[in-house]
Amino acid sequence: MEPTVPFASLEPGSCVVHQIGAAKVLIARIGDTVHATSAICTHARVELAAGPLAPGCLVECPMHGALFSPVDGSVHEGPAVTALKTYPARVVDGVVHVDVGEDGAARPATPSPSTPGARPSLASWGRPAR
Amino acid sequence: MSETTTAAELLPVGSDDYSRAALFLYREAQLLDDARFEDWLETLHDELVYEMPVRQSVMPKDGTGFVDGMTFLTETRNSLLTRVRRLQTEQAWAEQPGSRTRHLVANVLVERGAAEGELNVTSAFLVTRTRADLPYDFFSGERRDVLARDGERLLLKRRQILFDQTVMKSYNLSIFL
Amino acid sequence: MAVNPAGLLDLSLADGVELTQLIDEPGAHISRRIYGNDEIFELEQDRIFRRAWNFLGHVSELPNPGDYVTRDLAGEPVVLIRGDDGEIRAFLNSCRHRGMRVCRADRDNVSYMRCVYHGWSYSRSGDLVTAFAEELYDPGRLRKEELGLIPVTQVAIYRGVIFGTWDAEAPPLEEYLGDMRFYLDLFLGRTDGGTEVVGAPQVWDVSTDWKFCADNFTGDNFHLYTAHGSVVDLGMLPPDPMSLSYGYLVRAQGGHVLHLVPGPPDPSFEYFGLPRDLVPQFERNLDSVQLGLLKDHAWSVGTVFPNLSFMQVMVQGDIGGPNVTFLSLRAWMPTSATTTRVFSYLLLDRDAPEQFRRDSYEAYVRTFGPSGIFEQDDMENWEDCTRVNKGKIAQRHGLHHGMGLHLEPDPSFPGPGQAWPGSYGERTQLSFYGEWLKWMTHERPWAS
Numbered sequence: 199m200e201p202t203v204p205f206a207s208l209e210p211g212s213c214v215v216h217q218i219g220a221a222k223v224l225i226a227r228i229g230d231t232v233h234a235t236s237a238i239c240t241h242a243r244v245e246l247a248a249g250p251l252a253p254g255c256l257v258e259c260p261m262h263g264a265l266f267s268p269v270d271g272s273v274h275e276g277p278a279v280t281a282l283k284t285y286p287a288r289v290v291d292g293v294v295h296v297d298v299g300e301d302g303a304a305r306p307a308t309p310s311p312s313t314p315g316a317r318p319s320l321a322s323w324g325r326p327a328r
Numbered sequence: 329m330s331e332t333t334t335a336a337e338l339l340p341v342g343s344d345d346y347s348r349a350a351l352f353l354y355r356e357a358q359l360l361d362d363a364r365f366e367d368w369l370e371t372l373h374d375e376l377v378y379e380m381p382v383r384q385s386v387m388p389k390d391g392t393g394f395v396d397g398m399t400f401l402t403e404t405r406n407s408l409l410t411r412v413r414r415l416q417t418e419q420a421w422a423e424q425p426g427s428r429t430r431h432l433v434a435n436v437l438v439e440r441g442a443a444e445g446e447l448n449v450t451s452a453f454l455v456t457r458t459r460a461d462l463p464y465d466f467f468s469g470e471r472r473d474v475l476a477r478d479g480e481r482l483l484l485k486r487r488q489i490l491f492d493q494t495v496m497k498s499y500n501l502s503i504f505l
Numbered sequence: 506m507a508v509n510p511a512g513l514l515d516l517s518l519a520d521g522v523e524l525t526q527l528i529d530e531p532g533a534h535i536s537r538r539i540y541g542n543d544e545i546f547e548l549e550q551d552r553i554f555r556r557a558w559n560f561l562g563h564v565s566e567l568p569n570p571g572d573y574v575t576r577d578l579a580g581e582p583v584v585l586i587r588g589d590d591g592e593i594r595a596f597l598n599s600c601r602h603r604g605m606r607v608c609r610a611d612r613d614n615v616s617y618m619r620c621v622y623h624g625w626s627y628s629r630s631g632d633l634v635t636a637f638a639e640e641l642y643d644p645g646r647l648r649k650e651e652l653g654l655i656p657v658t659q660v661a662i663y664r665g666v667i668f669g670t671w672d673a674e675a676p677p678l679e680e681y682l683g684d685m686r687f688y689l690d691l692f693l694g695r696t697d698g699g700t701e702v703v704g705a706p707q708v709w710d711v712s713t714d715w716k717f718c719a720d721n722f723t724g725d726n727f728h729l730y731t732a733h734g735s736v737v738d739l740g741m742l743p744p745d746p747m748s749l750s751y752g753y754l755v756r757a758q759g760g761h762v763l764h765l766v767p768g769p770p771d772p773s774f775e776y777f778g779l780p781r782d783l784v785p786q787f788e789r790n791l792d793s794v795q796l797g798l799l800k801d802h803a804w805s806v807g808t809v810f811p812n813l814s815f816m817q818v819m820v821q822g823d824i825g826g827p828n829v830t831f832l833s834l835r836a837w838m839p840t841s842a843t844t845t846r847v848f849s850y851l852l853l854d855r856d857a858p859e860q861f862r863r864d865s866y867e868a869y870v871r872t873f874g875p876s877g878i879f880e881q882d883d884m885e886n887w888e889d890c891t892r893v894n895k896g897k898i899a900q901r902h903g904l905h906h907g908m909g910l911h912l913e914p915d916p917s918f919p920g921p922g923q924a925w926p927g928s929y930g931e932r933t934q935l936s937f938y939g940e941w942l943k944w945m946t947h948e949r950p951w952a953s
Contacts, residue, residue: 398704
């Protein structure tokens with residue numbers, strides 16, 4: 199578990215984005231509990247924004263408006279279809295600790311779209327052609 | 329007529345009440361186009377409520393954009409009488425020389441109203457206006473009317489004019505819709 | 506803008522005529538060339554509308570964080586939005602990427618202002634939050650902190666009315682309004698809760714030069730008995746054509762003008778016919794001079810230079826109906842040399858009683874706005890004047906603006922500015938056109 203931000207710095211009903219190694223983590227406080235998910239929208243891979251949570255204690259992607267639950271990462275409204283990955287989080291000595299596991303390690307560069315000859319994965323395409 | 333009206337509740341085209349309602353609208357169009365406003369007043373119910381809400385351009389989640397509390401027209405029989413009397417003065421400059429209008433009424437749907445003898449009638453309208461050598465103005469929208477039976481005839485008891493424009497592209501509304 | 510040493514802008518029009526030849530304020534002649542003319546229109550946009558404080562909206566249109574309304578400022582789209590901090594801000598409604606409008610409805614409530622073209626998204630405070638595929642920019646290229654929406658250069662609120670200007674040099678709004686604040690307070694600052702917009706504005710397009718609308722609302726009371734003769738014939742205005750000629754024409758400051766017209770000596774005409782229940786609030790919120798003016802008058806129409814007008818008038822909405830007062834704000838937005846988009850608002854004091862709200866609303870809709878039994882005839886005049894004055898022969902002859910010029914300002918008038926006795930006259934129109942010329946020709950029109 200990595201220490202992140204002081205619990206007291208988090209307003210109830212708000213979230214912050216924190217970097218742990220290679221991982222961008224969204225830390226949300228709902229009441230007196232903290233939750234951690236990936237801070238990268240699963241739709242357009244846009245970084246989610248810190249600030250007050252949207253009505254219903256949801257995280258709203260700034261770009262296309264996808265709504266996620268910071269509790270379990272689930273999608274409440276499109277256009278995203280894949281849930282945010284969640285991470286274990288707890289408060290230790292007044293500091294929010296998050297375990298991002300292997301996601302914190304520097305990963306081999308994913309094939310960039312600008313790599314000559316690179317192609318999208320079938321998974322990202324969503325379905326095979328008929 | 330409301331969004332919950334089912335097709336089965338609509339009176340058949342050609343049925344007695346449908347024909348009466350359609351005839352009312354066609355004759356009304358003729359009275360207005362012929363500037364027979366005095367005769368038109370005779371078709372208005374004493375308790376008439378006649379409104380044309382202002383509309384805004386809004387996202388679909390916010391509905392049709394009709395503004396709660398502001399209208400282009402908010403009339404009673406007496407205020408429409410006032411407008412007709414105004415046109416009969418010799419100083420109603422906006423209509424002297426007069427507009428030439430064509431009230432086209434279509435898509436007439438009729439159902440029985442809430443009270444005995446009343447009919448709820450919706451229709452689409454397209455009103456053209458030209459005046460002097462000016463180009464045409466177009467007014468289009470939906471009318472939601474309540475027609476009430478008065479002896480053998482029908483009277484207009486309620487009219488809601490659901491206008492299609494948010495910015496009225498006409499310099500004035502000196503005609504009746 | 507080219508400026509000569511005397512602080513004057515380039516005065517010459519394309520054909521060599523100088524702007525100063527167009528307005529003869531002392532001689533009370535106005536050239537017809539100022540109307541419906543494309544070159545003048547472009548100069549007005551540059552020298553008046555991109556420099557002056559313009560009306561943008563009313564705070565009651567944006568009650569909650571995230572509420573926006575879209576408007577125009579000097580012919581360009583702007584969005585007014587209330588931030589999470591409660592502040593109302595105004596921005597050029599244009600994405601920094603390709604220029605698309607980021608707010609496309611007339612009104613909405615949004616968490617972000619999102620460009621629907623490539624997805625750039627801005628916070629309620631106008632900051633660029635995210636661009637699409639940011640990882641595909643080389644590091645440091647996409648400086649988001651420099652790519653927020655372009656703010657309207659200055660935004661300020663006076664008594665609930667939101668103004669903006671594109672000019673960083675413009676003086677503060679309160680200074681720009683100057684003595685006009687004293688008079689605006691009679692209408693906007695008289696009650697504890699202030700005013701609110703009823704519903705939304707009526708908006709319609711008129712084929713007129715905007716100046717005819719503003720001119721008419723400088724306090725032209727003597728058009729009533731001709732232009733609105735039909736209403737006189739109906740017995741809805743007093744029969745004597747001089748009955749509305751009393752009171753004052755007031756030049757508060759610069760081109761900010763109004764008239765104040767008393768009713769007959771009857772309590773029903775006091776306080777503009779406003780509900781009696783509100784009088785204790787008037788007494789609390791106005792000084793004794795303002796209170797006296799409010800009590801003694803029944804009609805007032807005026808214009809805040811350049812194109813914001815107001816009216817508080819008592820009218821009958823229909824034959825036999827009650828005489829009821831209403832307060833309306835008007836923004837005359839020029840859309841071309843010959844076209845104007847009119848925004849007409851009904852305002853009510855938040856504390857006004859329910860029956861009055863209903864009566865005032867009905868009186869307003871039935872008499873003003875595009876269907877109003879008064880106003881439908883105004884457009885007839887403004888459109889015709891705009892068309893005819895474009896004629897080259899017509900333009901050889903100026904327009905006469907000479908009524909009441911022999912009268913001196915009344916030194917006993919208690920309010921600020923100059924007040925000429927009697928409300929039939931053309932002092933306020935001439936003041937408006939004099940101000941227009943100053944803005945069209947001076948580098949610093951607000952000075953002096």
